[in-house]
Each structure stands twice: as structure tokens, then as C-alpha cells.
Amino acid sequence: MSATDAAEAALDSPLNSKKVRRQRPEGKADRAKKVLTSKWATAGAIIIAVIWTIPTAGLFITSFRPADQIKGSGWWTIFQNWGFTFDNYAEVLTAQGASSANLSSYFINSIVVAVPATLFPLVLASLAAYAFAWIKFRFSAAIFIGVFALQIVPLQMALIPLLQIFSGALGISGTFPAVWIAHTIFGLPLAIFLLHNFISEIPGDVIEAARVDGANHFQTFFRIVLPLAMPALASFAIFQFLWVWNDLLVALVFSGGGVDVAPLTQRLAELSGNYGRNLHRLPAAAFISIIVPLIVFFSLQRYFVRGLMAGSTKG
Amino acid sequence: MGVGPVVAQVAEAVQHVLPTARRGDFWGATIEKFGVLFIGLAAFAAVIGLVLFFADRTPKKMRDVVQLTAFVAPALLLLLVGLVYPAIQTVYLAFTNRQGEWIGFQNFVWMFTQDEILQVLLNTIIWVLLVPALSTTIGLAYAVFIDKSAGEKVLKSLVFLPMAISFVGAGIIWRFIYEYRAEGYEQIGLLNQIIVWFGGEPRQFLIESPWNTFFLIIVMIWIQTGFAMVLLSAAIKAVPTEIIEASRLDGANAWQQFWNVTVPGIRSTLVVVVTTITIATLKVFDIVRTMTGGNYGTSVVANEMYTQAFNRAEWGQGAALAVVLFIMVLPIIMYNVRVMRKQREIR
Numbered sequence: 001m002s003a004t005d006a007a008e009a010a011l012d013s014p015l016n017s018k019k020v021r022r023q024r025p026e027g028k029a030d031r032a033k034k035v036l037t038s039k040w041a042t043a044g045a046i047i048i049a050v051i052w053t054i055p056t057a058g059l060f061i062t063s064f065r066p067a068d069q070i071k072g073s074g075w076w077t078i079f080q081n082w083g084f085t086f087d088n089y090a091e092v093l094t095a096q097g098a099s100s101a102n103l104s105s106y107f108i109n110s111i112v113v114a115v116p117a118t119l120f121p122l123v124l125a126s127l128a129a130y131a132f133a134w135i136k137f138r139f140s141a142a143i144f145i146g147v148f149a150l151q152i153v154p155l156q157m158a159l160i161p162l163l164q165i166f167s168g169a170l171g172i173s174g175t176f177p178a179v180w181i182a183h184t185i186f187g188l189p190l191a192i193f194l195l196h197n198f199i200s201e202i203p204g205d206v207i208e209a210a211r212v213d214g215a216n217h218f219q220t221f222f223r224i225v226l227p228l229a230m231p232a233l234a235s236f237a238i239f240q241f242l243w244v245w246n247d248l249l250v251a252l253v254f255s256g257g258g259v260d261v262a263p264l265t266q267r268l269a270e271l272s273g274n275y276g277r278n279l280h281r282l283p284a285a286a287f288i289s290i291i292v293p294l295i296v297f298f299s300l301q302r303y304f305v306r307g308l309m310a311g312s313t314k315g
Numbered sequence: 316m317g318v319g320p321v322v323a324q325v326a327e328a329v330q331h332v333l334p335t336a337r338r339g340d341f342w343g344a345t346i347e348k349f350g351v352l353f354i355g356l357a358a359f360a361a362v363i364g365l366v367l368f369f370a371d372r373t374p375k376k377m378r379d380v381v382q383l384t385a386f387v388a389p390a391l392l393l394l395l396v397g398l399v400y401p402a403i404q405t406v407y408l409a410f411t412n413r414q415g416e417w418i419g420f421q422n423f424v425w426m427f428t429q430d431e432i433l434q435v436l437l438n439t440i441i442w443v444l445l446v447p448a449l450s451t452t453i454g455l456a457y458a459v460f461i462d463k464s465a466g467e468k469v470l471k472s473l474v475f476l477p478m479a480i481s482f483v484g485a486g487i488i489w490r491f492i493y494e495y496r497a498e499g500y501e502q503i504g505l506l507n508q509i510i511v512w513f514g515g516e517p518r519q520f521l522i523e524s525p526w527n528t529f530f531l532i533i534v535m536i537w538i539q540t541g542f543a544m545v546l547l548s549a550a551i552k553a554v555p556t557e558i559i560e561a562s563r564l565d566g567a568n569a570w571q572q573f574w575n576v577t578v579p580g581i582r583s584t585l586v587v588v589v590t591t592i593t594i595a596t597l598k599v600f601d602i603v604r605t606m607t608g609g610n611y612g613t614s615v616v617a618n619e620m621y622t623q624a625f626n627r628a629e630w631g632q633g634a635a636l637a638v639v640l641f642i643m644v645l646p647i648i649m650y651n652v653r654v655m656r657k658q659r660e661i662r
Contacts, residue, residue, distance in 0.1 A: 038464070041459070041460040041461075041464075042460070042464070044456060044457075044460050045457060045460035045461050045464070045470060048453065048456070048457050048460075048474065049457075049470055049473045049474060052473055052474045052476075052477065052537065052540070052541075053473050053476075054505070055488045055489060055491075055492050055537070056476065056477070056480070056488055058491065058492070058505060059487070059488045059491055062491065070503070071503070072501065072503070073501050073503060074501075074502060074503045074504070074505060074508055076505065076508070104341060105341060105344065105345075108344075108345050108348055108349075109348065111352075112348045112349065112351065112352045115352060115356075116352065116355050116356055116359065119356065119359075120359055123359075123363060124363075124389050124390045124393065125390060127385075127386045127387070127389065127390065128386060128387045128389075128390035128391070130386060131383060131386035131387045132387070135382075135383050135386065137383055143387075143391070145652060145656065147391075147394065148651075148652065149648055149651075149652050150394060150398050150399070153398060153402055153641065153644075153648075154597070154598050154617075154637065154640045154641055154644055155598075156598065156617055156620050156621075156636075156637040156640055157398075157401065157402045157405045157637045157638070157640070157641055158397060158398050158401035158402060158405070159401075159624070159637075160401070160404075160405060160408060160624055160630055160633065160634055160637075161400065161401035161404035161405060161408070162397055162401045164404075165396070165401075176348075176351050176352070176355065177355060180355060181393075181397070182397070184393065185393050185394065185396075185397030185398060186397075186398075188390055188393060188394055189394070189398075192390060216371070216378070216382070217382045217383075217386065218367060218370070218371050218382070221386075242479065245481070246480075246481030246482065246483075246484075247481075248481070248482065248483050248600070248601040248604065248605075249600050249601065249617075249621070252621070252625070253621075253625065260344075265481055265483045265484075265601075268481075268483045268484065268487065268605070269483050269601070269604060269605050272483070272486060272487055272490065272605045272606075273605075273608060275490065282487050282490075282491075283487075283491070285487075286484045286487040286488065289481060289483070289484055290479075290480050290481070290484045293479040293480060293481070294476075294479060294480075296479070297476065297478075297479035298472075301472075
């Protein structure tokens with residue numbers, strides 16, 4: 001799979017750039033070339049980098065300005081209109097009540113939604129991926145391709161009937177389990193595909209050796225396949241976690257929208273809907289929702305990139 | 316398998332704890348929510364554990380079948396109930412009205428005769444044409460610019476960062492860029508401030524149709540460029556240096572090298588990037604919902620589907636829009652399945 005190859009290459013390159021450089025020593029001609037073309041390239045790169053950074057940086061500065069200054073002047077006048085406060089953060093996090101942002105409650109909801117919605121598909125998919133890779137059965141190839149194709153069915157197609165099942169037969173609409181199950185289902189095709197790619201790459205000799213030693217499928221799975229598949233499990237887990245944390249559509253449809261279950265994104269979207277009145281709250285609120293993905297991003301970039309690339313067809 | 320009763324029990328437990336949160340008792344509600352989290356995880360572990368345990372203990376004769384079932388059945392069952400059946404059901408719903416009566420193709424006729432919905436379809440087409448093209452181009456340019464430069468890793472992170480931010484968060488970030496104040500007042504949105512600095516008149520970027528759609532599209536490009544950049548950068552590094560060196564000895568300039576050597580070398584990655592961004596763009600929902608709510612002529616299919624089905628209870632019309640979305644993604648599915656089949660044959 002070209003995407004996975006690219007993913008592997010990308011993982012190696014930024015992190016092991018020393019190694020790459022050693023493999024490709026730059027000749028004199030190379031360096032001359034670099035100087036000639038780099039003037040425009042550098043200018044272009046700087047322009048793009050600045051345009052891409054300013055929106056986030058500007059909002060970050062805004063989030064620490066006093067409410068009346070947020071409403072009265074732009075963040076770039078920060079030195080003329082100096083002001084620094086944590087009030088916005090304190091207000092959106094701690095103020096309770098129907099009209100306040102209540103973000104601390106929604107933050108908890110996001111955690112309670114995201115943890116099982118990451119673990120459930122991970123467990124189910126690793127079992128299925130093992131079966132598709134190492135248990136021979138009829139139609140295995142056809143079923144696997146079917147699962148792969150499901151990956152690209154827009155989840156919009158499933159929302160209405162799934163909601164009917166949840167509110168009718170199961171009666172769990174608007175609860176955490178409803179959101180967990182929905183996310184699990186929507187995450188499964190990608191997870192199975194991703195983990196299968198990895199698990200099927202495990203050398204056949206290793207699996208055979210375990211069988212010869214008398215291990216059944218469960219023992220093989222738990223003692224050999226799972227430990228070896230750890231990198232793939234980690235990258236899917238991070239990818240799915242971020243996907244769930246950042247999701248709005250599934251949350252809107254299945255969480256019922258209240259402070260009991262709905263995650264941060266849902267509350268943010270609501271606050272944003274009453275934009276004028278929440279102007280001073282939104283920057284702080286946005287950063288509270290962004291902070292977890294950013295931590296994941298910076299600390300686990302390597303796995304995040306891999307999950308993102310292998311999962312590029314999630315839907 | 317016992318999943319149904321377990322789910323119902325967990326649900327009951329959840330409903331039991333709900334009122335606390337409404338009373339505004341944050342810590343009480345939090346403890347109970349984590350209780351639900353714990354029960355949910357424990358119930359899941361118990362079900363999976365039991366299934367595996369009994370499958371492991373079955374008599375030798377049936378063991379193979381039972382073990383296989385234990386491995387694949389939970390996932391496949393969920394997919395059947397949660398994706399395959401709903402997808403079929405949605406296709407059926409698309410041919411019914413809000414009372415659930417069969418009305419043939421009326422929902423589709425409605426779609427293609429309402430100016431409002433035609434606008435939605437047109438907007439989606441504009442999104443799909445612009446976002447993949449521009450994010451891929453900018454991402455590729457940036458990847459080439461920073462290739463082998465000092466601080467490449469940091470420069471990459473800057474452009475890649477928006478990928479980690481939710482669409483909702485990105486929507487808020489950009490609303491502050493587009494913020495409008497009437498002429499004469501101090502601007503608090505950067506874009507209008509720049510216009511004013513250059514002596515222009517402030518604009519309501521998100522309200523003035525049809526340009527507002529383009530300002531929403533910019534947000535999506537801002538998010539997707541990092542994705543394109545990281546993949547393409549990896550692909551560029553995989554192009555063998557010998558070929559580049561050879562073309563240089565043949566007297567090719569930087570531009571010719573790029574077009575004749577680099578681009579063909581990264582073609583397969585380009586295809587992956589473009590198709591992926593195309594699918595993401597077709598389904599874009601959060602940005603439109605957060606920034607304009609789909610008003611002022613900015614709605615797209617995914618957003619309109621939600622509005623029709625869940626805000627107006629026009630289930631049939633919503634389902635019909637979902638089907639249209641599916642038809643738009645279909646060629647990409649078929650292409651991907653074909654590639655996939657080839658790969659399996661090679662194996």
C-alpha cells in the first residue's frame with residue numbers, strides 16, 4: 001500500500017533526519033544549487049508558515065485578554081492596549097448554570113466518551129484482523145474487501161437508522177453507551193484494515209512455530225500477535241482518540257446534546273452559534289478543547305502521523 | 316452473546332445518574348460519569364472475556380469454527396447492524412416522505428428543483444474542486460521549499476498543527492479572523508483590519524454570498540494542507556537521489572527536475588492525498604455548522620442532510636441527501652477496491 005509505505009518513510013525521515021543525511025551526502029554542486037533556488041523557496045516557505053500560524057497564535061493571545069478588550073480591539077494591538085488575565089478561562093471552566101459555558105463538565109464528558117470509544121474498536125478490530133490474516137476460512141478475502149469498502153461509506157448514511165435502533169429497540173439514545181457504540185462501529189472498518197495490514201506482515205514462521213508448539217489461536221493471538229502489533233495498536237489508538245475527541249457529528253446525533261453526555265465540541269458549536277454574546281468566552285473555550293489534541297500531537301507525533309496516514313480514508 | 320442485556324443494563328445505570336448533572340453538582344456528576352465509564356469498560360471486558368473463555372473450552376471437534384466465530388463475529392455483527400443495515404435502510408428512507416410512505420423519486424425531484432438545494436449541491440462541487448487542488452498544491456510547494464532545509468521539523472509542525480485541531484475549533488479560530496465591525500469602528504478581525512490599513516472598506520466575509528463559501532473553503536484548506544504536506548514530503552524523500560542527480564547532469568533546471576523527476580516519482584502518493592482530501596471535503600460538516608450554520612447560501616450536502624433530518628424531521632429528504640453523498644463518494648470506493656484487489660493478488 002503506497003500510503004503505508006509513505007507513512008513509514010515519513011516516520012523515519014523527520015525523526016531520523018541524521019541518518020537520512022548520512023545516506024545522501026550533499027556534493028558541492030548540490031550545495032550551489034541549493035543557494036540558487038533557495039531564495040524564493042525560503043521566501044515562499046516563510047510566507048506559508050506565517051499564514052498558517054497566525055490564526056492560531058492570534059486566538060491564543062486573544063484568549064488571555066480582558067473581555068472588554070477582546071470586544072474592542074484586535075490582538076495585534078496588545079502592546080497599545082496591554083491586558084493579561086485568566087478570567088476567561090476561569091469563567092468558561094468553573095461558572096455553572098444553564099447559561100454559562102460549563103466547560104469543565106463537557107471536558108469530563110469528552111474523556112468519558114473518548115476512552116471507551118477508543119478501546120472498544122481497538123479490541124474488536126485486533127481480534128478480527130488476526131482472523132482475517134491468519135485463520136483460513138471461506139470467503140475470507142471477499143469479506144475483508146467488503147469491510148475495507150465500508151470504510152468509505154459516509155457515516156451520514158448510517159445516522160438515521162442507527163439512531164432509530166438506539167432510541168427504539170435498545171432505548172439508549174442520548175447516553176454514553178450510545179455514543180461509544182456509534183463511534184466503535186464507525187471506527188471498526190479503518191481499525192480492521194489498519195491492523196490487518198500490520199498483523200499479516202508478521203512472519204509466517206513465527207506463527208507456525210507457535211502452532212507447532214501446540215498453541216491454539218487464542219494463545220497465538222495473546223502471546224505473539226498482540227505484543228508484536230503494539231506499534232500499529234498505538235497508532236490506531238491515538239488516531240481514533242483524536243477523531244473521537246474532535247468529532248461533532250456523531251456527538252450531535254447520539255449524545256442528546258445536554259451537559260450530561262455531550263462532549264466539548266458540541267458545547268463549543270453551541271457557544272459559537274451565539275457568537276456575539278460569547279465573543280470573550282470563545283477563544284478560551286476553543287483552547288480548552290484544543291489542549292488535549294495538542295498534547296497528544298506534540299508528545300506522540302510519530303504515532304499520530306502514522307495513524308493519520310494509514311487511516312487517510314476514514315469516514 | 317449477551318450484549319443486548321448488558322447494554323440495556325448499562326443504559327439503565329446511566330439514566331439513573333443523569334439528574335445529578337442537571338442540578339449543577341459538578342463533582343457528584345463527575346464521579347458518576349467516571350462510574351459509568353468504569354462500568355462500561357468492565358462490561359465490555361467481561362463480555363469479550365466470556366466469549367473468548369468459552370470458545371477456548373469448546374470440544375475439539377467444533378473448536379475451529381467456534382474460535383473463528385469468536386474472533387470475527389463481534390466486529391462483523393456490529394458492522395452489519397451499525398453500517399450495512401443502516402446504509403440499506405437509508406436508501407429505502409430516501410424514497411419515503413416524513414410519514415414513512417413510499418413516494419418514489421419525489422425526494423430527488425425535490426432536491427433538483429429547489430433553488431436552495433441546488434445551491435447546496437453547487438457549493439459541494441465548488442468545495443470538492445477547490446479544496447483538494449489547493450491544499451495539495453500548497454502542501455507540495457511547502458514540502459519542496461523546506462526539503463532538507465534547517466529546522467525542517469519545526470517548519471513542518473507549524474503547518475501540520477491545524478490537523479490536530481477539531482473542525483469546530485478551527486471554525487472559531489477563523490471566525491475571529493473574519494470578524495466584522497462597521498466602517499469607522501476599530502476592527503477586531505485581522506482580515507478586515509488589513510483591508511482597512513490599505514484603505515479599503517470592511518466586508519462581512521461570512522455573510523456576503525457567494526464569496527462566503529470561499530472563505531469557509533479557506534478554513535478547510537488550512538486544515539488539509541498539513542496532511543498533504545507530510546505525506547508528500549515523505550514521498551519526495553523516497554525519490555532516489557541518483558535519478559535527480561542524473562537529470563541535473565543532463566542540464567535540467569530546478570523546475571524541469573521537479574516536473575520530470577519528482578512529480579512522476581510521487582504520483583501514487585499524490586493520488587492517495589487527493590482522494591483522501593476529496594472524501595473528507597465531500598463530508599465536510601463541522602466547519603459550515605460552526606461558522607455560518609449553513610445560512611447565507613453556504614450549506615453543503617452533509618450539513619443540509621443534518622438540517623433536513625434532525626432539525627426539520629424530514630427524514631426522507633435527509634436520507635436522499637445522504638444517498639447523493641454516497642453516490643458522489645462511490646467512484647472513489649470503486650477505485651480503492653480495485654487497487655486493494657490488485658495488492659491482494661500480488662500477495
